[in-house]
Amino acid sequence: MSDKKIPLAGVIGSPVAHSKSPQLQHHWLAAHNIAGHYVPMHVEAEDLEHVIRTLPKAGFVGVNVTIPHKEAVMQIADKVTDRAKLMGAANTLIFRSDGSILADNTDGYGFITNLHQGAPDWVPDSGPAVVLGAGGACRAVVASLLEAGTPEILLTNRTRARAEQLQKDFGNHIKVIDWVQAGNIIEQAALVVNTTSLGMQGKPRLRVPLDGLRPHMVVTDLIYTPLKTDLLQAAEQVGCTVVDGLGMLLHQAVPGFERWFGQRPEVDEAARAAALK
Numbered sequence: 001m002s003d004k005k006i007p008l009a010g011v012i013g014s015p016v017a018h019s020k021s022p023q024l025q026h027h028w029l030a031a032h033n034i035a036g037h038y039v040p041m042h043v044e045a046e047d048l049e050h051v052i053r054t055l056p057k058a059g060f061v062g063v064n065v066t067i068p069h070k071e072a073v074m075q076i077a078d079k080v081t082d083r084a085k086l087m088g089a090a091n092t093l094i095f096r097s098d099g100s101i102l103a104d105n106t107d108g109y110g111f112i113t114n115l116h117q118g119a120p121d122w123v124p125d126s127g128p129a130v131v132l133g134a135g136g137a138c139r140a141v142v143a144s145l146l147e148a149g150t151p152e153i154l155l156t157n158r159t160r161a162r163a164e165q166l167q168k169d170f171g172n173h174i175k176v177i178d179w180v181q182a183g184n185i186i187e188q189a190a191l192v193v194n195t196t197s198l199g200m201q202g203k204p205r206l207r208v209p210l211d212g213l214r215p216h217m218v219v220t221d222l223i224y225t226p227l228k229t230d231l232l233q234a235a236e237q238v239g240c241t242v243v244d245g246l247g248m249l250l251h252q253a254v255p256g257f258e259r260w261f262g263q264r265p266e267v268d269e270a271a272r273a274a275a276l277k
Helices: 021-031 045-058 082-087 107-118 136-148 160-170 179-188 230-238 246-261 269-275
Strands: 008-013 037-042 060-065 092-095 101-104 129-132 153-157 174-178 191-194 218-221 241-243
Touching (some): 008 045, 021 037, 021 246, 045 101, 060 246, 082 101, 092 246, 107 136, 107 218, 136 153, 136 160, 153 179, 160 174, 218 230, 230 241, 246 269
Parallel strands (some): 191 218
Antiparallel strands (some): 060 092
16 A cells, blocks of 8 residues: 555635546546546635645645636735736636745736747747637637737727736727727737636627628637537638647646646647546
């Protein structure tokens, strides 16, 4: 018998039953022959700090964090990475051997890596990016695009004030456009990104005119239910390179798994299939 501790990780949210992370992480654990476990945990806001501080004592090496706790965990962590501070949210916690808790955000990494994998010919400085939405996910997208060298981001949101706040936070590479003009700016883009929930299963449709789409463009949607949104279908019909949102989910999970379990997993067709089970 071995007295070696079995490493545990998980995902914390409210709700959390919808998460695809457990089947993905279990696939990677099996692929690397790691005797670990990954547990979905429904945790309410009032219990969050107590649960997080208890988990390391139970053998947990870290957790993913989803809605609505991404901001709150930053106040619990002992250290927050610069990119998590920039995003204003954390999606990954690492419980370190010295007892401290590190909060990180890997959403931007997941987005840009998925984009490069799905559209290998895309060049960041090839032209402006049109970004629809200005919520939490948008911050990760904007930060990663600017870091990659995108020269200008045309940002539009149903509530203009939220877009203007991002412009204030990220600087003059961002130009805010009224939502009613969203269709008119698409034709200027080298890249179009939907960060809103519009078009998601059970949500209203994305009612933005798409006649400005051109074959040279790359179009991506953070939504992965359905995998092929109306936006991606329209872009595909025009001849655009399309990138679905599932890859972002997969790639953002890679750094956490590597930190927790000591192996860097592959984002391949087997991983996609596992996440879609």
